[in-house]
Amino acid sequence: MNITRLTPDSAGLVSWPTPSLDRKSVVTVGVFDGMHRGHQAVIGRTVELAKKFGALSIVVLFDPRPGLVHAYAAAHDGMDPADDVRDVQALTGVDERLRIMRELGVDQVIVVHYTLAFAAKSYRFFLGQMVGKLGMRTLVLGQDAAMGKDRAGDVKAIATLSAATGVFELDIVDDRGPGHVRIPANAKPQMPAEWGEPADPLAGLNKAELRAWSKKHQAQLHRVWSSTNVRWLLSQGRVVAANEILGHRHVIEGTVVHGEERGRTIGFPTANLDEGSVVGYLPVDGVYAGWLVDMGPADTADATATDAAQSDNANNANRVASDDKARIADGSPWRWPAAISIGTKPTFSETTGLHERVVEAYAVTNDWLDLYGHRVRVEFAGFLRPQVKFEGVDELKDELGRNVKETLAITAA
Structure with a gap:
């Protein structure tokens, strides 16, 4: 799967690639946040039609979410958000969406940096670019899709344009x-x-x-x-x-940092995630059963991302590391069942005076794991209990022991 990243210029124009000189394409467009079953249905149909017609399957993926961009602009005098503005409402990061698209068999993903200037273009102009630059013969959309300035390009309007011009077909998928x-x-x-x-x-x-x-x-x-x-x-x-x-399981990713290391003293050492590095939607406070996956040193991943973003070479532009699939796979040596805690550590917060929200995962393994500075993936399988204040360390340790047993039962199932 080829991945290309594009940033519109100040006028909102994009230098679209030419995927092929002799093959048409079947295209779908969207944010695909979460890559839920509806998204998978739309992308699966795109791949299916591309194979049927001997065409390329192309996903035009917007990042950041349009919802974030427009909300930020409304609160900041019409400005685009800076690159370091976190989208705490995004279910998944781009990497996770790309991984799933690869599994679905997509030929090419074009990640467009969504800006206000880009959003101001009409849907007619945008679709003209898809036909002229990407060779789009068929556009695949979900039933509630809309695009272009003021979201004027809904399914009805696009169907009318398709019938009037005859230059592309519209295929609607029931994704509800x-x-x-x-x-x-x-x-x-x-x-x-x-x-x-x-x-x-x-x-x-x-x-x-x-x-x-x-x-x-x-x-x-x-x-x-x-x-x-x-x-x-x-x-x-x-x-x-x-x-x-x-x-699929809901996922977040983040970088492991040093915490209070209190868990180590009571026999439950945890991987503490730097909240500022977390990508993906954090569920509500509580203790969860799931998995912890070591994705490798964070600095290596960051360097790969930088190289990919700055290069048009197809190999470098393939953002998702080649060993991701092996690391993430069930049964891999980089994966462990984990009891995951999200919250403010109420048992100790009065003593420490620390009330910030933290994410930490206790990997259920007999091996000593040195994950500091590593990027880790946390997968959620079920809710175990709310965050509560225990009377003392012994009571907390007993409860953590029960949480571990529950985690093993859930992950084994």
Whole structure:
């Protein structure tokens, strides 16, 4: 899979590559945040049609998320966000999306740095570029897709343009999933109060109760297969339900740094992630079962990223390291079951005076792991318990022991 990164100029224009002089392309366009089942359906259809027509399958991927860019501009006098502005609402980083696209068999991904100037171009201009530069014969979109200035290029408008010009076909994929769900308009993270995976609070409600709940929370309808729904579920600790929509485990990545090293003193040494380095959506505070994967030294990965971003060479532009698949694979020697804690360490915070939110993972292994300075991948499999204050170290150690047993049971399943 070839990967090309493009940055629009000040006028919003992009120097599109020419993927092939003799083959047409089947193209899809979007952010694909989370790469959930709906996204996979759209990209899978793109690959399917490309193989059918003997064409190239191309994904035009926008990064950062348009939602971040427009929200930042609204709060900062119409300015684009700087490169160091973190998108804490993004479910996945670009690397994770690229990994899944590779598994789906995509030929080429064009990562476009989304800017306000680029967003100001009309959908007609954008699609003209896709046809003229990328050789697009078919455009594949989900049912609610929209593009171009003011999102004027919805599916209906694009279908009309396709029929009028006859230069490309439009293929619409049902990417919505099984209906719709209700999500509070101003949803906020809420840590579950009980131990174990949280249940659906709307399960079992009759129509009158459901209407009352929706009115109280000013709930809005969203597709089941949507990044918004996944984000909502993770903000409530409902990892299993989120993973079902994703079609894979929810993932974050970050760099391991030195923490208080208190876990080592009580027999549970943890890999502490630098929160500023975390890529991916952090679920609500709590203790989770999952996996920890060593992705290798962070400085090496960063150097590779820099080289890839500055080069048009196809090999260097392939951003995702060649050994990622081997490291991530189930059963790899770089992977361990892990009890994952997100929160403020309430048992010790009064003593230490430290109340910042931390992410730490205890890898269940008999080996000593020296992961400082390494990039690690944390995969979430289930919610174990809320963050609570224990009476002392012994009580905490007993609970951590139970958490480890629960983690091993969940990951073994």
